[in-house]
Amino acid sequence: MIFYRIVCRNLVAWVGLLLTWVTFSASVSNATSVAENRLAAEIVVMKGDLRRMGEFSSLPLIQKGLKDRLLGASAPLSLLIRTARENNSALPLPPENSVGALQRALVDKNFSEAAFWVDELLSVFPFEPKNIFPINKTKGSRIKAEALHEKFCSGCHANNADSHREINIERPAWNLFQMAKEVGKNELAARLFIGVKGDSLTAMDNPLSYTEMSRLIGLYRQGLNTKSNLSDGS
Numbered sequence: 001m002i003f004y005r006i007v008c009r010n011l012v013a014w015v016g017l018l019l020t021w022v023t024f025s026a027s028v029s030n031a032t033s034v035a036e037n038r039l040a041a042e043i044v045v046m047k048g049d050l051r052r053m054g055e056f057s058s059l060p061l062i063q064k065g066l067k068d069r070l071l072g073a074s075a076p077l078s079l080l081i082r083t084a085r086e087n088n089s090a091l092p093l094p095p096e097n098s099v100g101a102l103q104r105a106l107v108d109k110n111f112s113e114a115a116f117w118v119d120e121l122l123s124v125f126p127f128e129p130k131n132i133f134p135i136n137k138t139k140g141s142r143i144k145a146e147a148l149h150e151k152f153c154s155g156c157h158a159n160n161a162d163s164h165r166e167i168n169i170e171r172p173a174w175n176l177f178q179m180a181k182e183v184g185k186n187e188l189a190a191r192l193f194i195g196v197k198g199d200s201l202t203a204m205d206n207p208l209s210y211t212e213m214s215r216l217i218g219l220y221r222q223g224l225n226t227k228s229n230l231s232d233g234s
């Protein structure tokens, strides 16, 4: 009987330990994917911003903003790679000197060379945000996304499709519905992933959950329907 109790207690302890381990490894692997996603998202957005450099060649202020963004994004790349590889040892090393060469190309305003190195990095660190895709397109999800957008985003990001581009400042808050038409859903996800910043309370981490990002992508890609009572926001 005593033996039975001891075995039983041990069993309870083991189950407890096992559960702790499962929870711990789940949070570790989640942390891994956040670091990897962040790294890959930065690279995808850099690729997009380099493309925009060409698209906005007649708008010097926007170009200046893009160049600053690109330099800012390239600065922490080595650290991001280190963190991502510390969390996931299976992650490969970046091509030799790629980060340094990318940074030099950006400083020298050699954007075609920068684009080459960005592609090299992207081939090693692809952006595959499994937690965001597939996009949830149900009506309920759309209603939640509309409420979220209206409450937290529309104050700065204009909604209506005809709103003019803000081109008199370096880093405007683009119309996200318009952006969704111009970029693929992978780039949109990457821009949401790193474009939304928290405050000092969240250590500037993105306050949106993966589900919320997924819903917003659905909304931005579908566009507002005319019956929607969302305010203009412009």
Ligand code: HEC
Residues within 6 Å of the ligand: 045, 069, 148, 149, 152, 153, 154, 155, 156, 157, 171, 172, 173, 174, 176, 191, 192, 193, 195, 196, 216
């Ligand atoms: C206080 C104003 C403000 C609010 C509120 C705001 N944004 Fe922004 N957002 C900006 C500005 C300004 C930028 C451009 C930053 C830059 O270029 O560095 C930006 C950038 C972004 C980007 C990146 C765009 C790009 O060019 O890569 C995304 C995506 C984005 N915001 C989504 C959102 C979403 C979603 C919300 C609501 C949850 C939101 N923002 C709320 C001002 C705001």
